[in-house]
Amino acid sequence: MLYSEIKERENRFITALKIAFPLLLLVGIFFHAFSLFSHTSTNFFLLISLIPIYVYYTVYLIYHGFQTTLIDPITKTFTRNEILLKIKKIKNSKDIVTLLHVNNLNDINERYGIANGDIILRTLMTELEVFLEEHHYKNTPIGRYSNDSFLLIFNTSLQELKHFLILFSKRIQKNGIHNIEVKLSLSFLEAQHDSDVNNIIEHLFILIEKEQPDKEMLPHVQLNAFKKSLKGVLKNDGILFKYQPSLHVKEQKKSFIEVLTRIDTKEYGVFPKQHLQHIINRMGLECALDEHIMASLLEHIKPFSYESFSLSIEISPVTLRNSKFQRYLLKLFKEKELNPHQFILEITEQKSYEEMQRFKEIIESYKEAGFKIALGNFGGNNCGFEYLKYLPIDLIKFDIEFTKKIEDVKYQKLLKSYIDLAKTLQVQTMVKFVDKESTLKLIKACEPDFIQGFCISKPKTIGELK
Incomplete structure (x- = not known):
């Protein structure tokens, strides 16, 4: 039996006592009554009135008990x-809050049905409870935070906790549950890392979503303070x-220039935009930041004559689909008297956008204004092929894996x-991160339109570019 079920039983027992004692x-x-009170109609009425009062009291306790249940059904x-x-009530600075995420729950629900998905989750929690008891972690609080995410509280060392929970994760992924594959992710954070519990939870999700460089960076800063620093970026x-x-x-x-965006947080240093994208998204600053980046970029390149170059900059696809951003961008180019034909907006998205026809219309409206559209990390773990099929793409930039394993x-x-396929579709191609002469030779043999990397040129400032 789960620790939460034990606590729920205790809660219901207390409710039962609250009902039984007044009844007795x-x-x-x-x-x-007749020996204690005189036999008057008033006293009789008062005694009888106690019955509906008690009934109301009982119904209220039962209703309140259902409303304040401690456990997920x-x-x-x-x-x-x-x-x-x-x-929130944690006082021990050594306590660790852990996030367990079922990565493929949506796939399980779609393939096997929601009822089977529920059974998988219930069995997973039962197996986790047994595993914890085997490792002498009895009565561990486990709570369902969202559809596919659970929070756990431990009073142990982080190193030991990571070790045995990763063992559990590997065992589940190897054996599955009821012959169904279950994929898990874990993240860990000290409870005293932040005074705001919402920031702790948000940070745990970021640690799961982010890549390794950011996992090393984020635990050493308070998310609340980091958010304030990011907001300062927009102001300053x-x-x-x-x-x-x-x-x-x-x-x-060299007729093609890629713009590499960095964010200076002052207090915490300079980071590539991609490394902070998940935090930016969760703060609701995605569109605002992209607007600020475009305005700042146009101001930076204003003195520079770039008519013979194409400038490529990465934009969030969510921002690109925002009609407010599109109006802002067109207005900005008009005010600056700049030609959009030299600008390429690069997008990369993990999962394909469901309303593909609408996305196609949005892309076409940008192209009508003069912008070109590029797909980043093409051939990687994303929806690049899906977008190439349906969207009017001008350029694809291949994933770094092709360069590493060329x-x-x-x-x-x-x-x-x-590359040959792209040519038949009249789509240009680019291979990036070419840093060695031997790699450059092999890449050239594949005949892409553009090659980027230290073999060609290192990133430059606007002054060096002039």
Whole structure:
């Protein structure tokens, strides 16, 4: 039985006592009423009125008991409110809050049905409870935070906790549950990391979503303070740019420049925009930051004559689909008297946008204004192929994996095939991160339109670019 179920039983037992004790008192009053009180109609009416009062009291307690249940009806773990309350009450600085995320729950629900998905979650929590008891972690608070996420509270060392929970995760992923594959992710954070429990939870999700460099950075800063620092970026123009030229292979000249965006947080240093994207998204600053970046970029390049170059900058696809951003961007270019034809807006998205026809219309409206559209990290773990099928794309930038593994004949053939396919679709191609002469030779043999990397040029400031 889960610790949460034990606490729920205790809670219901207390409610039962609250119902039973007044009942016994009421029965006692009725038995001794005639010896204790005079036989008047008023006293009789008062005694009878105790019955509906008690009935109302009982119904209220039962209703209140259902409304204040401690456990989730599906998994029998604590509810979100209850587990958050327990985290708020933590006083031991050594306590660790852990987030367990079921990565493929949506796939399970779609493939096997929601009822089977519920059974998987219930079984997972039961197996987790047994595993914890085997490792002498009895009565561990476990709560369901969202559909596929659970919070746990431990009083142990972080190193030991990571070790045995990763063992549990690997065991589940290896054996599955009821012959169904279950994929888990874990993140850990000290309860005293932040005074705001919402920031702790948000940070745990970021640690799961983010890549390794940010996992090393984020635990050493308070998310609340980091958010304030990011907001300061918008006020104080904390946007830095580097410009990396690329080689046009056929023309043998550097006519393509990629804009590399950095965010200067002052207190915590300078970070690539991609490293902070998840925090920015959760703060609701995605569109505002992209607007600020575009305004700052146009101001930076204003003195620079770039008519013979194409400038590529990465924009969030969510921002790109925002009609407010589109109006802002067109107005900005009109005010600055700049030509959008030299600008390429690069997008990368993990999962494809469901309303593809609407997205196509949005992309077409940008192209009508003069902008070109590029797909980043093409051929990686994203929806690049889906977008290439349905959207009017001008350029694809291949994922770094193709450059890293270009000495593998299989990757050479794949890259050459993709480039040939793109040519038939009249889509230009770019291979990035080419840092060695041997790699450059193999890449050139695949005949992409553009090559970028330290072999071609290192990132430059606007002054160096001039």
